[in-house]
Amino acid sequence: MPTMSTGRFFAHTLQGYGVTHVFIVPAIFHQAMAAMEETDIQRITTHHEMSAAYMADGYARAGRKPGVCMGQAVGAGNLAAGLRDAYQSCSPVIAISGGPQPDARYRYFYQIVEDFPMFVPVTKLNAMVQRPHRLPDLLRQAFRTATTGAPGPVHLELPGRLGEEVQGEGDFPIIVEEQFTRVPAYRLAPNPGDVERAVALLTAAERPVIVAGGGITLSDARGELVELAEKLSIPVAVSMNGKENIADNHPLCMGNVGTYGRRAANQVVAEAELVFFAGSRAGGLTTNNWKLPPPGTPTIQLDINAEELGRNYPARVGLLGDAKLALRQMIDASGRSLSRPGWVQYCQETLRQWRESISHEVNSDAVPIRPERICKEISDFLPQGAILVADTGHAAIWTGTMIGLSRPAQRYIRCAGTLGWGFPAALGAKCAAPDHPVLCFTGDGGLCYHLAELETAARAGINAVVLVNNNGALQQVKKGIDKAYGGKQWGRSKEMWVFRPGTDYARVAEDLGCLGLRVEAPRQIRPALEKAFAADRPTLIDVVTDIEAAPAWG
Numbered sequence: 001m002p003t004m005s006t007g008r009f010f011a012h013t014l015q016g017y018g019v020t021h022v023f024i025v026p027a028i029f030h031q032a033m034a035a036m037e038e039t040d041i042q043r044i045t046t047h048h049e050m051s052a053a054y055m056a057d058g059y060a061r062a063g064r065k066p067g068v069c070m071g072q073a074v075g076a077g078n079l080a081a082g083l084r085d086a087y088q089s090c091s092p093v094i095a096i097s098g099g100p101q102p103d104a105r106y107r108y109f110y111q112i113v114e115d116f117p118m119f120v121p122v123t124k125l126n127a128m129v130q131r132p133h134r135l136p137d138l139l140r141q142a143f144r145t146a147t148t149g150a151p152g153p154v155h156l157e158l159p160g161r162l163g164e165e166v167q168g169e170g171d172f173p174i175i176v177e178e179q180f181t182r183v184p185a186y187r188l189a190p191n192p193g194d195v196e197r198a199v200a201l202l203t204a205a206e207r208p209v210i211v212a213g214g215g216i217t218l219s220d221a222r223g224e225l226v227e228l229a230e231k232l233s234i235p236v237a238v239s240m241n242g243k244e245n246i247a248d249n250h251p252l253c254m255g256n257v258g259t260y261g262r263r264a265a266n267q268v269v270a271e272a273e274l275v276f277f278a279g280s281r282a283g284g285l286t287t288n289n290w291k292l293p294p295p296g297t298p299t300i301q302l303d304i305n306a307e308e309l310g311r312n313y314p315a316r317v318g319l320l321g322d323a324k325l326a327l328r329q330m331i332d333a334s335g336r337s338l339s340r341p342g343w344v345q346y347c348q349e350t351l352r353q354w355r356e357s358i359s360h361e362v363n364s365d366a367v368p369i370r371p372e373r374i375c376k377e378i379s380d381f382l383p384q385g386a387i388l389v390a391d392t393g394h395a396a397i398w399t400g401t402m403i404g405l406s407r408p409a410q411r412y413i414r415c416a417g418t419l420g421w422g423f424p425a426a427l428g429a430k431c432a433a434p435d436h437p438v439l440c441f442t443g444d445g446g447l448c449y450h451l452a453e454l455e456t457a458a459r460a461g462i463n464a465v466v467l468v469n470n471n472g473a474l475q476q477v478k479k480g481i482d483k484a485y486g487g488k489q490w491g492r493s494k495e496m497w498v499f500r501p502g503t504d505y506a507r508v509a510e511d512l513g514c515l516g517l518r519v520e521a522p523r524q525i526r527p528a529l530e531k532a533f534a535a536d537r538p539t540l541i542d543v544v545t546d547i548e549a550a551p552a553w554g
């Protein structure tokens, strides 16, 4: 049997698992990086390990397949910090770092501290590859763990600051376990008795609501979700991770629910008599800290992970299984189609009233621009198959509540809360889906975290478009600061949330090799979007907006 270096083994195994990009800050596992020349894998060198992790995360979510990021030991803590969002969003990211070798410990070895524990709270599996011959089985385990059950991040620590001590020669056959190249790795069917009980409850209820979550997205079950909702005539609210699963103009779509949700969706979920959490963990953001629906409301919950069933709301029925299969079985188990004209009309009217309440801002011609108007322009423009990536805070609220995704195959990928995640994640998403238009919506505060990745996008030809809601401030924190100041602005409170005025991010983007477009009036938004997506270049659209504009939330 011919021997092979661990570097070649690593590169060819990743290729076998369908990995097309690795996001790295050198120097790490040089032998593997060099061996990638023999494969089609692109090495994307980033300006920070956190952005490498975010790119791998965006890649994983857009491609529903593992994303790989790597950094040497001195950057391992940064890499770990970058996994937080992936962990919270069940994203299959595989992070590889260098780490201390036995000779380095307890002697002030250059750059070395124990980074390994930092990965514990943000991974499903945190493993040390202590010898070269353990790389094959642990690498396969990394793919297996990342893609199965509720997917999530995995970390492998390679021995040596640069992972150099994992380098070696051996008899390493390349084994690719096809199943674990994608999410979901397996589709497990729920118990038929549970399916029947769930359908019976939904059929009997007068005011049921479905809350569709990220499990529907991961399972690619949007078709089944809509079919079931239509058959049983049940309004659908979505979590942030579930937003892409029902067209915004569908008569049963209420939009997103929770702390960052639409007031109308919140009202409908509050008044529901039965809530079906479909692929939703009923977490704090989706339920506005377990108030929506009110505690005590009967629920049904569908999840791939048994320990989630009933965690936040005791479930009348817990459906354990893959969302796509479970919803299909529910469709088959329900008899003839139902109609609930009273409840559905009530929900539709509630939504109509909410839309009317925001129509002034949505159609506003004001300068500086209202963010609601940007959302309207994006809703009108965004083509089918486009992927919208949202940063956190107001960027999540504006896009979640006000951008309507009504065209086929549009997707919505959102930040779980780590400011600055959006832009690098959008670059990763574009790497996974190069034929799809990718638009990132971020605030200027969020953009500035990883602004330097504009250079990465230009260098690597990652043609995503980033739109910056440039209000010259960290607007979302203003409310809390004002409150602490007794409801008034006095003293130097603005130090904490207002930036230097007049920054032109379009110019910054141009200097870093991208196309930069500056927008100062509402009528310029649409032409800028058109120009950006026609350019086939990494593009930044800098939209100058009202510093005081804030969405209703909380």
Ligand SMILES: Cc1ncc(C[n+]2csc(CCOP(=O)(O)OP(=O)(O)O)c2C)c(N)n1
Residues within 6 Å of the ligand: 392, 393, 394, 395, 417, 418, 419, 442, 443, 444, 445, 446, 447, 469, 471, 473, 474, 475, 476, 477
């Ligand atoms: C890593 C991290 N630090 C701090 C926060 C708290 N935070 C949430 S939104 C926000 C301000 C966002 O500013 P910007 O991106 O400019 O958007 P704006 O609120 O101005 O629309 C901050 C600081 C966070 N979510 N994540």
